[in-house]
Amino acid sequence: VDHLLGIKYLNKNDIDLIFETANHFKEVINRPIKKVPSLRDITIANLFFENSTRTKLSFEIAEKRLSADILNFSAGQSSVKKGETLIDTVNNILSMKVDIVVMRHANVGAGVFLSKHVDAKIINAGDGTHEHPTQALLDSYSIKEKLGTVKGKKVLIVGDVLHSRVALSNIFALQLQGAQVKVCGPTTLIPKYITSLGVEVETNLKKALDWCDVANVLRVQHERMDIKYFPSTREYTQLFGINQQILDSLDKKIVIMHPGPINRGVEITSDVADSKQSIILNQVENGVAIRMAVIYLLAQQIKR
Ligand code: CP
Secondary structure: OOOEOOHHHOOHHHHHHHHHHHHHHHHHOOOOOOOOOOOOOOEEEEEEOOOOOHHHHHHHHHHHHOOOEEEEEEHHHOHHHHOOOHHHHHHHHHOOOOOEEEEEEOOOOHHHHHHHHOOOEEEEEEEOOOEOHHHHHHHHHHHHHHHOOOOOOEEEEEOOOOOOHHHHHHHHHHHHOOOEEEEEOOHHHOOHHHHHHOOEEOOOHHHHHHHOOEEEEOOOOHHHOOHHHOOOHHHHHHHHOEOHHHHHOOOOOOEEEOOOOOOEOOOEOHHHHOOOOEOHHHHHHHHHHHHHHHHHHHHOOOOO
């Protein structure tokens, strides 16, 4: 593939190659000297039109570990505020001889649009409610690391699926690797098309948790929420919040994941998020190796 625009453009072999490459980089970044010279002649622009902590910093450290030159751009402090268009913004940045653009944008399809209009490799760091491919890759990689394989595992995605780019990318990635996927949440926060993807819907949280090996808990996206979709926060937490009591009622220990940022006490309690069952910070750690792998593999296609 020429870009990383979404998991829907990848196949199982692509994911295997990314994971093998990430295994190598995970070993590298645990050495005393964490840096390799692989991308010394590559320049990468990180364009964030929406807020981010993990993804932005994870790409930045991944690029630094690969010795790339980097430009960081946050829309809020830029001439976008004066009305400059996306294509003008990116073409001006590319005039500075940039090879790879990492972009987060509020609009669905922003990465695909950019890939058709500019001459650079594009990595989608989240486009609206659509896809967040590197998050799904690091999530599957973390499941594989914890459980040995993704194939055959039962993965539950819990919560605000409607507004989640993490959910869609995870569904595509997990299915490519042979996992079973269910979603659980209020019916108003489950998109109608979800069953057409071969994903079952379970609205009873206890039943859903009884079924799964892994629960990936989504953030309630208050900033994208329309009041008509949302039960009150208190109702949401009562019906769909993951707490220790409900986990203790299961006859097994499931793996708990969350892409972050967490609304502590809303979709997950602090004791669960910080428990031994949680691999939330392992996900973040693995994100660096996954992003190094994605950048490294795309950079191999650039003529130097
Ligand atoms: N998981 C994730 O995308 O977090 P950020 O929004 O902080 O990048």
